[in-house]
Amino acid sequence: MGTADVIVVGGGISGLAFAWKAGQAGRRVRVLEGDQRVGGCLHSHRRPDGYWFEMGAHTAYNSYGGFLDIAVGAGVAGKIIQRGPARSRFGLLRAGHVRWLTPPKILLQLDWLEAGLSFPAGIFRKKEGQTVYSYYSGLVGRRNYDRLFSPFFAAVPSQKADGFPVEGPGSLFKKRPRREEFVRSFGFDGGLQLVCEAAARSRGVEVETGVAATHVSRAGSEYAVTTADGRTVTAPLLALAVPPPQAAALVREDLPELATALARVATTEVESVGVVLPRDRCWMPECAFLVPVDDLFFSAVTRDPFPDPRLRAFAFHFKGAVPRADRLRRVSEVLRVPVGELGELVEQRRVLPSPALGHGKLVAEIDRCLAGGKLAVTGNFFGGLAIEDCVARSNDEWRRVGG
Ligand SMILES: Cc1cc2nc3c(=O)[nH]c(=O)nc-3n(C[C@H](O)[C@H](O)[C@H](O)COP(=O)(O)OP(=O)(O)OC[C@H]3O[C@@H](n4cnc5c(N)ncnc54)[C@H](O)[C@@H]3O)c2cc1C
Known part of the structure; x- marks a missing residue:
């Protein structure tokens, strides 16, 4: 007997976006989250005096349509706050000295002779098959790239991004339609975690925090999830929304081919x-x-x-x-x-x-292992790391297994 219509393992934005879709479709959803709070990388630390700050993701954009759908539907869009003037000032810290920059001043830091020599050839290079490093160093020159672009790109995903694919699955920047009724870049009063908390309270969704999944298996036409506290919960539909090493460990025994593909995602x-x-x-x-x-x-x-x-x-x-x-x-x-x-x-x-060239093939391999089943896998290791990439993957997976 199923204990829910849908089980979701992982209560970050990917898992809760999936749960939101399932709940809105009238299903009973049970989310198992290992931590004591929901949100994962949407981690808004709140102090008893009401002050809060972001330990993880800090900015959302009006191009995050799926994320905004949840914020609006779950009733927290009224908490959106526009980023103030400090948003366009950055410090570049080199050898103990900080240079304060605004977007136009970053351009003034370029060695324009090097950029001028590189740009005419670089601009005609195709993005396909290129890394962030090969593409942008071709545009602005290697020295410019190493001095200026590499540190700024590393600040975006909190790791060296030089080897990321410059386009397609795993890439950092994507063009998405903007929703002009919202400000261009924003946060939430109380932090971005608020959106996860609202999704966790939404219709049909029940979240258990402090409950880590340890094993996933097939039980007839259902999926069974064993938890660290020794329980087993079952449902006809299961979504894994945990980082790739954890997802691989959960399915290692019953779905070894999928586990192998997941374990190949570098982290x-x-x-x-x-x-x-x-x-x-x-x-x-x-x-x-x-x-x-x-x-x-x-x-x-x-x-x-x-x-x-x-x-x-x-x-x-x-x-x-x-x-x-x-x-x-x-x-x-x-x-x-x-x-x-x-x-x-x-x-x-x-x-x-840490997506690298060929990430698209790895995603295709994971999708091949999932095809035809009622197991969904979502997260920030498909389209990309951005919040909206996570929501988009969850929406796609919901359409595939639950729609
Ligand atoms: C420092 C930092 C800054 C960022 N800044 C931005 C930004 O400004 N804008 C932006 O768009 N993106 C940003 N990102 C990226 C974005 O926040 C993440 O990619 C995204 O939130 C990941 O969501 P997720 O649900 O896929 O994974 P996670 O947030 O990692 O959630 C996975 C959840 O699964 C749980 N879990 C793990 N194992 C188990 C288990 N066995 N059983 C049950 N639960 C388990 C974890 O506790 C966690 O809550 C940033 C990320 C970081 C780290």
Whole structure:
């Protein structure tokens, strides 16, 4: 007997977008989330005094149509807040010195002779089969790319993005229609996690937090999910919405071919450290983020686009292998505040996909293994890492297995 119409493993935006679709279609959905909160990489840390900041994703755009559909449908679109003037100021941190840039000033940093020599040949190169590095270094020159573009691109997915495919599945930037009734780039009052929380409360959806799935198997015409607390839940339809290594581990015994394909998706670990400081302890001008060159971290994202009269917050995203003591030392150096005076630290480790050339073939292989079944797999390792890529994959999977 099924214990729900649909089980979803993973309560990040991918899993909850899938649950939202199923719930809106009148199904009873059970979401199992290993963590104590929903949201995954949509992680809005909230303090008892009401101040919040983003430990993960920080910006949504009016081109995120599927994400906006959930926000509107789940009743939280009224919480959308526009990003303020700090959104267009960035710090480029090189050798201990910060250069403050706005988008036009970034262009002034270019070596225009090198760019001028590269551009005429680069502009005619096809994007197909190219990495971010090969395509953009062909456009602006290698030195320009290494000095300027590489650190900024790394700040987007919190990892080196030079080897990402420049177009197609796994690519960073995509053209999508904009919904002009919404501001161009925005957050939510209370953080982006709010959208996941609203989807988790929506019609037909029941979420259990603190419940990790350990095993997935087929039970006749149904799927059975075993949980770490020893229970088994079954349903005719199952969606896995967890990072690729976890998804591979869940299906290893019963669906080995799918497990092999999932395990081939390369991933990287990111360690994030969040700090909140009183305004008068902060030396740096308001900015959207700091991007370092050749450093231990990929970016330090601030809450300055949503300014608060008393406090400022900084989320540093470090390379996975950096020891904790070095992470804290670097945070302290950059903020110019002794480690002991940083206050409450928020720390989080995440697994993110690192798509490379050929990622489209890997996605096709996963889809081939799923074809004809009622098992859906969704996440940020299909179209791309952006929130909207996750929602789009979940919507496609819902159409395939549940529509
Ligand atoms: C630092 C950072 C900044 C980002 N900034 C942006 C941004 O500004 N804009 C943007 O569009 N995108 C941004 N992204 C990307 C985007 O946030 C993510 O790609 C997206 O949120 C991933 O969602 P997901 O649901 O696929 O995976 P996740 O968010 O990783 O969710 C997976 C969930 O599954 C749970 N889980 C794992 N294993 C199990 C198990 N065995 N049983 C039950 N549950 C399990 C996890 O606890 C987690 O909640 C950012 C990402 C990071 C890390």
